[in-house]
Amino acid sequence: MNSTSDDTMLLTTPFHSRVSRACELNAWGSWKGYTTPKAYTDVELEYFAIRSTTGVFDLTPMNKYRITGPDAGPFLNRLVTRNVDKLGIGRVGYTVWCDDAGQVMDDGTIFHLGENDYRLCAYARATDWLFWSALGFDVNIEDETAAVAALAVQGPTSCAALTAMGLEGLADLKPFGLAEYDFEGETLMVSRTGFTGDLGYELWITPRLAETLWDRLFEAGAPYLIKPFGSDALEIARIEAGFLQAGVDFVPAEEAVRNGRTRSPFELGLDWLVDLDKPLFNGRQALLREREQGSRYRFVLLDVDGNKPAHNSFIMKGRRKVGTVTSAAWCPTAKSNVAFAQVELPHGAVGEELVAEIYYQRELHWTRVLAPCRVIEAPVFNPPRRRATPALPF
Amino acid sequence: MTDHDVVLVGGGHNGLICATYLARAGRRVTVLEAGESPGGCAATREFAPGFSVSSCAQWLNQLNPEIIRELSLEKHGLQWAARNLASVSLDAGGRHLVLQGEQLEGERLTARDRESYPSFRRRMLRYAKLLATACGTRPPKLVESNLADRLNLVKLGLGLKMLGREDMGELMRIILINMYDLMEEHFDSEQLKALLSLHGVLGSHMGPRSPNTVFGYLYHCMGEHHGYLGPAQVQGGMGALGNALAASARDAGVEIRLGTRVAGIDTRAGRVVGVTLSGGEQLRAPLVVSSADPVTTFEGLVGYRNLETGTVRRVSQIRYKSGCAKLHLALSGAPQFTGLDPSRLGQRLVIAPEMDYIERAFNAVKYQECSAEPAMDISIPSVNDPTMAPPGQHVLSAIVQFAPYAPAGGWEQHRASFTSSLLDCLEHYAPGISAQVVGAELLTPADLEARHGMKGGHWHHGELSLDQVMMMRPFPGATQYGTPVAGLYLCGAGSHPGGGVMGQAGHNAAREIIRREAAA
Ligand SMILES: Cc1cc2nc3c(=O)[nH]c(=O)nc-3n(C[C@H](O)[C@H](O)[C@H](O)COP(=O)(O)OP(=O)(O)OC[C@H]3O[C@@H](n4cnc5c(N)ncnc54)[C@H](O)[C@@H]3O)c2cc1C
Numbered sequence: 001m002n003s004t005s006d007d008t009m010l011l012t013t014p015f016h017s018r019v020s021r022a023c024e025l026n027a028w029g030s031w032k033g034y035t036t037p038k039a040y041t042d043v044e045l046e047y048f049a050i051r052s053t054t055g056v057f058d059l060t061p062m063n064k065y066r067i068t069g070p071d072a073g074p075f076l077n078r079l080v081t082r083n084v085d086k087l088g089i090g091r092v093g094y095t096v097w098c099d100d101a102g103q104v105m106d107d108g109t110i111f112h113l114g115e116n117d118y119r120l121c122a123y124a125r126a127t128d129w130l131f132w133s134a135l136g137f138d139v140n141i142e143d144e145t146a147a148v149a150a151l152a153v154q155g156p157t158s159c160a161a162l163t164a165m166g167l168e169g170l171a172d173l174k175p176f177g178l179a180e181y182d183f184e185g186e187t188l189m190v191s192r193t194g195f196t197g198d199l200g201y202e203l204w205i206t207p208r209l210a211e212t213l214w215d216r217l218f219e220a221g222a223p224y225l226i227k228p229f230g231s232d233a234l235e236i237a238r239i240e241a242g243f244l245q246a247g248v249d250f251v252p253a254e255e256a257v258r259n260g261r262t263r264s265p266f267e268l269g270l271d272w273l274v275d276l277d278k279p280l281f282n283g284r285q286a287l288l289r290e291r292e293q294g295s296r297y298r299f300v301l302l303d304v305d306g307n308k309p310a311h312n313s314f315i316m317k318g319r320r321k322v323g324t325v326t327s328a329a330w331c332p333t334a335k336s337n338v339a340f341a342q343v344e345l346p347h348g349a350v351g352e353e354l355v356a357e358i359y360y361q362r363e364l365h366w367t368r369v370l371a372p373c374r375v376i377e378a379p380v381f382n383p384p385r386r387r388a389t390p391a392l393p394f
Numbered sequence: 395m396t397d398h399d400v401v402l403v404g405g406g407h408n409g410l411i412c413a414t415y416l417a418r419a420g421r422r423v424t425v426l427e428a429g430e431s432p433g434g435c436a437a438t439r440e441f442a443p444g445f446s447v448s449s450c451a452q453w454l455n456q457l458n459p460e461i462i463r464e465l466s467l468e469k470h471g472l473q474w475a476a477r478n479l480a481s482v483s484l485d486a487g488g489r490h491l492v493l494q495g496e497q498l499e500g501e502r503l504t505a506r507d508r509e510s511y512p513s514f515r516r517r518m519l520r521y522a523k524l525l526a527t528a529c530g531t532r533p534p535k536l537v538e539s540n541l542a543d544r545l546n547l548v549k550l551g552l553g554l555k556m557l558g559r560e561d562m563g564e565l566m567r568i569i570l571i572n573m574y575d576l577m578e579e580h581f582d583s584e585q586l587k588a589l590l591s592l593h594g595v596l597g598s599h600m601g602p603r604s605p606n607t608v609f610g611y612l613y614h615c616m617g618e619h620h621g622y623l624g625p626a627q628v629q630g631g632m633g634a635l636g637n638a639l640a641a642s643a644r645d646a647g648v649e650i651r652l653g654t655r656v657a658g659i660d661t662r663a664g665r666v667v668g669v670t671l672s673g674g675e676q677l678r679a680p681l682v683v684s685s686a687d688p689v690t691t692f693e694g695l696v697g698y699r700n701l702e703t704g705t706v707r708r709v710s711q712i713r714y715k716s717g718c719a720k721l722h723l724a725l726s727g728a729p730q731f732t733g734l735d736p737s738r739l740g741q742r743l744v745i746a747p748e749m750d751y752i753e754r755a756f757n758a759v760k761y762q763e764c765s766a767e768p769a770m771d772i773s774i775p776s777v778n779d780p781t782m783a784p785p786g787q788h789v790l791s792a793i794v795q796f797a798p799y800a801p802a803g804g805w806e807q808h809r810a811s812f813t814s815s816l817l818d819c820l821e822h823y824a825p826g827i828s829a830q831v832v833g834a835e836l837l838t839p840a841d842l843e844a845r846h847g848m849k850g851g852h853w854h855h856g857e858l859s860l861d862q863v864m865m866m867r868p869f870p871g872a873t874q875y876g877t878p879v880a881g882l883y884l885c886g887a888g889s890h891p892g893g894g895v896m897g898q899a900g901h902n903a904a905r906e907i908i909r910r911e912a913a914a
Contacts, residue, residue, distance in 0.1 A: 071699075078699065100704030100871070100878070132707045136698025279663040282702045285878065 010035040013060035014149040014210035018218075022228050029231055032125070034061035037230040044332070046229035050154050050196050050237050051333045053225035054161045056217065057152040057234060059202065060210075063108075063122045065130060066144045071137040072116045079133050079282060080110070081265055083275040087112045092176045092191050096265050096273055098283030102290055103253040103262035104270075105129065106246055109193065111178060119144070123246035129254065133282070149210040153217065154200030154237075157224035159391035162190070162201060165220035170201070171390040184209055195234060197241020199385045199392070224394075239338055240331035242301060242379025244268060249299075249326040249340055263342070264290055269299035297323075298348035302339040302356065303380070304328070304373040310339040310356040316370075317354055322347045325356065334380035339373065350377045398424045398679040400907075401669050403656045403695065404847070404886065406434020407457075408900030409685030410639040410648075412885040414465055415904030416683075417646040424677065425648055426669065428655040428847060432643075433636015434685070435846050436895050442833030444784040445724040447791045448632040449837070450846060452773045453479075453625035453742065455617035456896040457635075470641035473629035475779035480624055480741045483589040484823045488733020491585040492741075495623040504582040514580050521565055522615035524553045529616065529891035529898050532874045532906050533864040570860070573607040574749055588746040592769055595795065597853025597893065599715045601756030602749045606859035613858060613892065625742055627778050632895070659684065659695040659882065666881035669695075681911065683903065685886035687848045687855035688712060688868035696879060705878045708869035712888075713857040714850040716839040717759040717796035721770075721816050724833030725788040729774070729824045740777030745770040745823060752795075759796035764812045767819055769795045787832075792816075799839040799850055809836055854893030855886055864890060875903040876910065883907055 011034050013019070022040050029038045036058060040046060049055040067076060076084045082095040089112050096107040108122040120126070130141050153162060163170050166181075173179050173192045181188045186206050194200035205213050218226055238245065246252055253262045264287060265274050274287060300323075304310045307330050315323035323343030331338050339356060347354070351374060358369045385392045402413050405427030413423045431437060435450035462468065480494035491500035496512050528550055534543035554562050568576055573594040577587035593614040594600075594607035601607075617625075628635050640650055655672040659682055668678035684691040692701060692709045701709075728739060746752050746769040755765035771793040776783040783789045794816060801808045813836045817828045839851030848855050856868055865873045867890045875883045875890075885903030887893030 074699065079703070100702045129703065132710075133703040135706050135710060136693075280700060280702070282704070285664050285702070285880075 013058055014207035015058045015060065015151070015214050018211055018214040019058055019228065023230075027230070031061045031231070032063065036061060037228075038232045039230040040228050043230070043232045043236075046227060046233035047236050047332065049225065049227035049229060050198060050233060052156065053227065054153060054155040054158045054221055055196075055227055055229040055233065056221075057154065057229055059150045059152050060148075061145070062150060063125055064144045064148055064150075065120045065122065065126060066142040067118045067120060067130075067139055068116055068142075069137075069139040070116055071139045072118055075134060075137040075139045076110060076118060076120070077278065078137075078280060079130075081274040081281055081283065081287075083278050084110065089114060090178045092178060092193050094273070096268075096270055098265065098287070099253045100282060100286065101253070101262075102264045102283035102286030103256075104250055104265055104268060105253045107244060107270075111191065113178070124252045124255065147207070149205050149207045149213075151203045151213065151217070152194050152196075152200060153203060154194045154196040154198050156199055156385055156392070157221075157226075157394045158200050160394055161217070161221035161224040161226055164224070165216055171393075173201075173391075174389045175387050184212060188213070195241075195243055196237040197243065197379065197381050197386060198237070198383070199388075235327075236329045236331065239327050239329040239340065240334055240379070240381040242381075244270075244299075244340070245327065263297060263299075264295060266290060266295045267297040267299060267342070295345060297342045298345050300341050300343055300348040300375045301377075301379060302341055302354065302373040303376045304337040304339050304356050304358075305371045306369065307337055308358050308360055308369055308371065309337065310358050310371065310373070313339065313356040313358050315341050315343055315354050315373075316357055317347055322354070331380055336380045338380055348375055350375050398422055398677060400424070400681045400683055401426065401677050401679040402683045402685065402885075403659065403669065403691070404434060404685035405429070405432045405636075405640070405650055405652070406685050406846075406886060407436045407636065407639055407895055407897055408886045408903075409434065409683075410636070410643045410650075411461060411465065411897045411900035412683060412685065412904045412907075413648045413650075414639070414643045414646045415901060416907065417643065417648045419904070419908045423648045424679075425643065425650045426654045426656050426671070426677075427650065427652050429845075430653050431633055431636060432640035432650060432652065433633055435848070436632040436636045436639075437846075438631030438633025438636075441722045441835045442724040445722075445787070445789050445833060446631055446782050447722045447789050448628070448773070448775065449722070450720065450842060451632050451895050452627075452775070452791050452793065454628055454632070454635065454895055455622040455625040456620065456894040458897050458901070459620055461897040461901055465639065465642040467635070467638045467642060470638040470645065472635055472638040475627040475629040475775070476740060477626040478623040479627065480738070481589060481744055482734065482738055482741050483585045483744045483746065484731060484734070485585065485747065486732065486822050490734060491583065491589060492738070493586075493589060495618075498586070500583070500585060502583055502585060507581050507583045507586055510580045511586070517561060517564070518612060518615050519618055520557060520561060521612050522619040524550070524557065525612050526616045526619045527553055528864065529896075530902070532902050533867070533890045535865055535873055568608050570605060571608060572603050572605055573611055574602040574753070576608055577602070577749060584748045588749045588752060589744055591749050592744060592746045592752060592771065595752065595756070596771065596793070597716075597718055598857060598859070599713075599717045599759070599796075600859075601753040603753055604756075609860055609863070610858060613894075616896075627740075627773065627775055629779055630781060631775065631779075635895070656695060658697065659691070659879075661696060661700050661879055661882075664878075664880060666879055681881050681883065681907065683883045683885050683907065685884075685900065687714070687852070687886060688872065688884060688888040689714060689849040689856070690847060691884065691888075692877075696882070700879075702878065705871060708871060712868055713859070713862065714852045714855070715857070716799055716842075716850045716852040717756070718842075718851070718853055719794040719797035719839060720837040720842065721790075721792040721794050721813070722835040722837070723790040723831050724783070725790055725827070725830040726832050727786065727830055728777070728788050729790065729820075729827045729830060731824045739774055743772040743774070745772070745819065755796050759798050762798040762801050764798065764801060764808060764815070765796045766815065768797070768816065770816075770819070771795075790820075797838055799843075805838050805840055809838070812836065848887075852893075853887075855888035858892045863892065867892065875906045
């Protein structure tokens with residue numbers, strides 16, 4: 001069991017001895033009760049490792065729940081918006097889950113590990129909700145956040161580096177596929193998943209072998225210019241790839257205090273994750289109603305003129321405020337200034353021209369820029385190598 | 395294809411009342427009742443050869459007279475064995491206290507008691523009247539209230555205002571406190587304080603010092619608002635009311651199937667489609683109305699896995715712990731209570747000499763133990779209605795508080811000892827009664843649950859406390875008789891306003907169903 005909470009002294013992950021040695025800047029942040037580096041050496045260099053060679057990210061603090069038992073499938077199907085029946089063994093699926101009001105509680109991934117055996121990875125702590133949801137189902141739920149150490153290995157040379165470490169045949173693993181390898185007598189699980197939008201993998205292992213794994217990985221990866229990266233570099237990569245961040249781009253429904261501050265999957269542009277043909281899942285009734293009556297907001301990707309990230313900007317249509325920015329970054333590879341925004345409907349159709357009201361400060365001097373921006377259809381970074389199977393050699 | 399517009403689960407009094415109103419509005423209604431007789435907790439049963447008793451509810455003091463009239467229950471066989479009975483608080487030494495309407499009698503009353511009681515009572519009746527207004531309609535919703543709801547709220551608000559500044563302030567002050575403190579403020583006589591506070595805790599898992607008991611007391615007082623100056627006794631026992639309701643229902647075209655247990659309420663894609671009986675037979679209907687308690691309805695019949703998590707969480711948080719048992723005695727002759735004029739034997743007899751006595755009795759059940767000296771609310775129905783026992787012999791029926799639902803080791807270890815401690819207790823007030831016993835039956839909360847199907851054996855199908863009344867009854871999201879499952883409604887004691895043989899839940903539910911389904 002994981003015995004952490006957000007307000008106790010921060011815990012360290014099983015990789016900490018290695019992470020702290022590499023963390024030259026000594027710049028630490030807190031992620032759900034764990035101390036994790038914001039940056040190791042230089043954010044930009046770390047970002048470019050993700051995009052040009054291989055970057056490594058310690059994702060152990062991610063909340064992980066093991067769900068087993070005869071009703072594991074039906075339980076998950078009632079919990080999440082996607083149809084879990086369609087997720088084969090050895091596959092991973094991205095999904096969201098909602099409360100009864102159809103408001104997103106969290107997003108995460110479901111790993112179908114075996115028959116009646118799943119892992120759910122979540123941004124927020126979910127034990128309470130999972131246990132309420134388990135009433136009436138024959139399932140066993142175990143919080144294995146601390147029992148599984150995890151690394152993301154991301155970037156064009158990641159497959160080559162991992163293969164060099166001994167993961168033979170990894171190139172054939174399809175996106176969202178799972179594979180198992182023997183590692184020092186234990187199972188090393190590898191999934192072709194990640195939060196960077198690039199070719200990449202996530203490695204899952206017992207904490208006992210965490211340091212060994214790190215050492216072997218960096219040794220094998222040296223010729224492939226492997227480099228650890230922190231949360232700041234990840235932030236740029238995930239915005240470039242168009243990925244939402246819980247707690248940033250939406251308020252998890254159970255954490256919201258104020259009325260109306262939560263969002264439905266439709267309002268987050270996640271319609272594709274919602275299977276209304278499933279006879280029953282949390283939020284279905286409310287989402288059917290929303291389909292009929294219309295949503296309040298639209299999630300949009302904006303291409304903003306200039307190179308000032310539109311952090312926290314208001315989005316204007318003429319003189320009217322129609323939305324706010326939730327995430328923004330200058331995206332170096334795509335060479336574009338991207339912002340995620342929530343705009344009031346009917347605004348936000350692809351191609352619509354809006355204005356981002358950007359405030360920034362230089363030496364105590366605040367400046368306001370009205371940057372024209374337009375709604376774009378798709379994320380600015382989406383290279384073929386992300387999907388190519390076998391993984392392209394580098 | 396279906397032969398039913400509405401399938402109604404449970405033929406308790408609320409279910410039958412709801413069915414009758416629906417049938418009169420042109421619906422084809424089928425009532426499915428697990429028991430062999432109609433009426434649910436309004437039942438009569440022969441528990442020993444020749445001895446019959448109202449086997450669950452025994453006093454009729456809340457049934458809305460308007461419903462009696464509208465359903466022509468008297469035409470359908472409802473007869474009164476006695477009405478406006480006095481309540482006698484028994485004293486082991488024979489110095490009893492008698493309460494009937496505004497009349498108080500008892501040698502241990504002080505001048506202050508005699509003076510305070512009438513004004514206290516009138517004020518409580520003003521509050522009860524307001525409460526009755528709120529109980530007569532569906533409760534407003536917590537949020538998204540529409541015009542009708544707002545009007546109801548306005549009516550309530552106006553009602554509150556009409557009470558006048560002083561009354562309203564006093565209501566606000568007392569509603570969250572407890573009977574113990576309220577009684578201490580007004581009266582000297584322990585007997586009087588205990589008798590009134592018993593009304594506040596009857597059927598609940600509370601002692602006089604528990605919050606919510608003033609609300610319980612006002613809920614009880616609604617009977618007086620409806621014109622019951624004291625409890626009434628139905629000729630032939632409460633089962634006769636069940637029969638009259640069934641006759642009225644059949645007259646309106648309702649089909650009643652007794653001995654028919656519903657095994658499951660069937661849903662598809664969040665909508666009700668019918669029910670499956672325990673024998674496997676399926677009945678299809680666009681509307682299902684359940685008079686079973688909410689926990690049984692959602693957990694047992696719909697099934698948690700067919701509901702969204704938020705609903706499951708709400709349902710599993712409903713408090714329904716009971717502490718109420720029933721004792722039935724077959725007596726070879728009329729019992730003799732010390733100092734009680736035999737002409738009073740047919741009144742309501744209460745054993746609750748002091749508030750602390752009730753509180754101590756309650757203490758035990760908090761720890762799943764039987765009260766050593768329980769409070770009792772006693773009826774000897776054969777006095778007013780000789781058909782209940784062989785000639786010259788009698789039946790004693792007592793509501794007993796408190797008895798746990800699941801004592802350590804199980805009831806079978808405690809049944810005999812608890813029964814004999816109840817007899818000891820009675821013996822204290824009616825010496826010689828034990829020798830008259832020719833048959834005895836103890837119905838524990840678990841027995842009541844097994845017989846009548848209400849979760850925990852709870853009087854109100856779920857505790858009646860401020861967190862579980864009005865728009866929170868049975869839980870937010872299933873208020874106004876509708877539920878999160880489209881086409882599924884509730885109409886029993888677990889919904890607004892609550893339990894007691896009152897009929898209001900069934901009546902309001904029918905009105906709401908007719909209104910909503912017409913709009914749909
Ligand atoms: C010990 C005790 C004493 C009481 N004394 C009094 C009193 O003196 N005066 C008073 O006014 N109130 C009294 N009450 C309270 C009163 O009896 C109840 O609140 C009231 O009768 C509830 O009526 P109802 O119609 O809502 O539900 P019920 O009478 O409980 O009816 C529900 C019906 O549904 C049926 N049912 C449940 N599940 C199924 C299923 N799956 N399939 C088919 N049928 C099903 C049950 O068999 C039952 O007949 C007492 C309660 C108790 C427990």
